[in-house]
Amino acid sequence: MKFSRIAVWFRNDLRLHDHEALSKAIQQGEEIIPVVCVDPRMFFQTDLGFPKTGAIRAKFLMEAIQNLRDSLRKIGGDLIILNGKPEEALKDFAVQYQIKAVFFSKEVTSEERSVEKSLEKALFSQGIACESFWQSTLFHLEDLPFPVKQVPEVFTQFRKELEKSSPIRELIPSPNTINFPKDEFLTSSGEIPNIKSYGLDEPKQDEKSWLEIKGGESSALGRLQSYFWERDLLKIYKKTRNGLIGMDYSSKFSPWLALGCISPRKIYYEVKRYEKDRKKNDSTYWLIFELIWRDYFRFISKKHGDKIFHIEGIRHQKDSWRRDTDLFHSWIEGKTGVPFVDANMRELKSTGFMSNRGRQNVASFLVNDLGIDWTWGASYFESQLIDYDVCSNWGNWMYVAGVGNDPRESRYFNILRQGKNYDPNGDFVRLWIPELKNLQGFDIHQPWDLSTAHLKNLKIQLGHTYPHPIVDSVHRLSY
């Protein structure tokens, strides 16, 4: 069936390549109107004292929207920007511009699903059709070898079953042209919101930051080209992936994956090309392995629904968490007195990114050493991470907090041992905690073990220039 006019509602799929909703709309519609709807509910102030979407993440989102608009304009289209709740703003827009169908990506978690349902209801009441598409994972939902309700709880089993029997679908090419009803819209395609209108300050670029990440499909594809082909780093990914400093220890695809600026299938097929043309080894496989983790959290979230946000998690663990806002804010500010934790938290605050190694350590510290409500930590990450992905974030936090489906009993990270293994000379800590920079080598990880006189010579006074550790359990860090 051909529709006279279809709106493609872009959500966390801000790209042209491998976009089924867009591609089907182009096949089935005479005219196509791409739309983004910036929902003010994304920016409300949480009870914990920070916005649901912080400034760095918001800026990254606006860059991605701008890039999508630029790309659509290059192929003869445009991107309409609406401000408001999609179930109201998009519905009103569809009615006003005689749209006959709205195509969009399916999401899995409750807030997003409830917006979809309300929108569908509002549109149906106006006689406007809706079609939604599954497009955020490497493996398609319909290709799973089990029903969603039977997704294995344990990652290894999930991965093995998928690798054995699920195909990965072909990439859908980017459109070369789009039939956008120009005249009517040229003057009214809408402004990309300034993040200040949500009460957010323009983030400052931290001079210590090495992060070269701009929102949008063009930068995502540029990073793929550079990481795989120009810098040839894929072949050593497995060895470097636990690094802490710089762009190159890991792919940094996550921010773009989170907003759908790049599709996991695009990465997968590029890995296959690299394996054929350059090298196939453990590292090339391991990048795909990590993408399967991403799929796993998405399918687990679909299976368990809202439980991934509940304090009891999916294991129904008793709520015995502390809710001490002072401790929590020391953690946020990177002022716990435990340098490896503080360095990672300061990096997150000023760049919107933290390595996977860092995330595991700071999350373990919050839940195991401080005993603080794990959902607080997950909420702060939600506000701050430029790669915030609802399923990966809440899924990983459940895991670390021991309320997820990890068969291992304890996810305790010994912070000092981790520092010793991953930052043995203290370079990472030195980068983010200048007040300790005079400490040589590994000493920087445990200033409390040094004499007051020695510290004084280096212009360090614990409790003044840098905090004492806020946990008694710091002795557990020694070994």
Ligand SMILES: Cc1cc2nc3c(=O)[nH]c(=O)nc-3n(C[C@H](O)[C@H](O)[C@H](O)COP(=O)(O)OP(=O)(O)OC[C@H]3O[C@@H](n4cnc5c(N)ncnc54)[C@H](O)[C@@H]3O)c2cc1C
């Ligand atoms: C507490 C906690 C919270 C996290 N929150 C998020 C989040 O909101 N968004 C997010 O994308 N990742 C999250 N992760 C997973 C992981 O830390 C990041 O995906 C990774 O650090 C991103 O950097 P990269 O793209 O360079 O990763 P690479 O090492 O280059 O991995 C390639 C891709 O594999 C996927 N991946 C790797 N590790 C994981 C993992 N453990 N879980 C799910 N996917 C993974 C990501 O899509 C990543 O881009 C979280 C981990 C922890 C411990």
